[in-house]
Amino acid sequence: MAKPSKEQSVHLQELRDFVVDVMKDMPVWADMDVELLRSIPLGVLRKNATQRHGVTRWKRGVDVHSLTLHTIETIDLHPQLLTQRWRAYSAFVLHHEYIHALGFREHNSLFRQLEHTWPGRSASSQGLEFTEFLRRSKALWLWCCSTCGKEFPRQKPSRRRYRCRTCNTLLVDKKNPSRLNHLPPSI
Ligand SMILES: [Zn+2]
Numbered sequence: 001m002a003k004p005s006k007e008q009s010v011h012l013q014e015l016r017d018f019v020v021d022v023m024k025d026m027p028v029w030a031d032m033d034v035e036l037l038r039s040i041p042l043g044v045l046r047k048n049a050t051q052r053h054g055v056t057r058w059k060r061g062v063d064v065h066s067l068t069l070h071t072i073e074t075i076d077l078h079p080q081l082l083t084q085r086w087r088a089y090s091a092f093v094l095h096h097e098y099i100h101a102l103g104f105r106e107h108n109s110l111f112r113q114l115e116h117t118w119p120g121r122s123a124s125s126q127g128l129e130f131t132e133f134l135r136r137s138k139a140l141w142l143w144c145c146s147t148c149g150k151e152f153p154r155q156k157p158s159r160r161r162y163r164c165r166t167c168n169t170l171l172v173d174k175k176n177p178s179r180l181n182h183l184p185p186s187i
C-alpha cells in the first residue's frame with residue numbers, strides 16, 4: 001500500500017535474494033521455477049497495520065482461475081519486519097507469501113505443510129511475538145503492576161480501576177515510552 005523508502009527497498013531485495021536462494025535448496029520446490037519469484041515487486045504495508053504481517057496482492061480484474069505469478073501486483077510486508085531483530089521471521093513471512101505466489105491460494109493443510117518445510121524452525125513462533133510487539137508499539141498507555149512488574153499495553157488509561165490478575169495490586173498508568181510516535185492516525 002505504501003511506497004517503500006530507498007532503505008526499505010534495499011532491505012526487501014536482500015530478503016528476497018535470501019529467501020529465493022534458500023528455496024532453491026528446498027526439495028519441496030525442486031520442480032518449481034522459484035527464480036521467477038524474483039520478478040515480483042515487493043512493497044510495504046502501512047505502518048499502523050496490525051492484523052497482517054504480509055500480503056500478496058493480485059492485479060484487479062483477473063479471473064480467479066487464471067491467477068499466476070505474472071498476475072501478482074505486489075507482495076507487501078510489514079515495515080516493522082525490516083529490521084535486524086525480525087530478520088528470521090521476515091524470511092518466514094516472505095516464504096509464506098511466495099507459497100501463495102506459486103499457486104497455493106488457500107491456507108489449507110497442504111499450505112501449512114509447505115510453510116513448515118521452511119528451515120528456520122523457531123521462525124513461525126515469532127509470529128505471536130511480533131503481534132505483541134506491534135500492539136505494544138501502538139499503545140498509548142502501559143498499565144503497570146508494582147508488585148510483579150508486569151505491564152499491559154493499552155490505548156486508554158486505567159484510571160485506578162483495574163487490578164493485576166496475579167497480585168491483586170492496583171495498576172498504575174504510565175505513558176508508553178516505546179510508542180512509535182510517527183504513526184499516522186488510525187483509519
Ligand atoms: Zn497467507
Ligand SMILES: [Zn+2]
Nearest residue numbers: 145148164167
Ligand atoms: Zn502483578
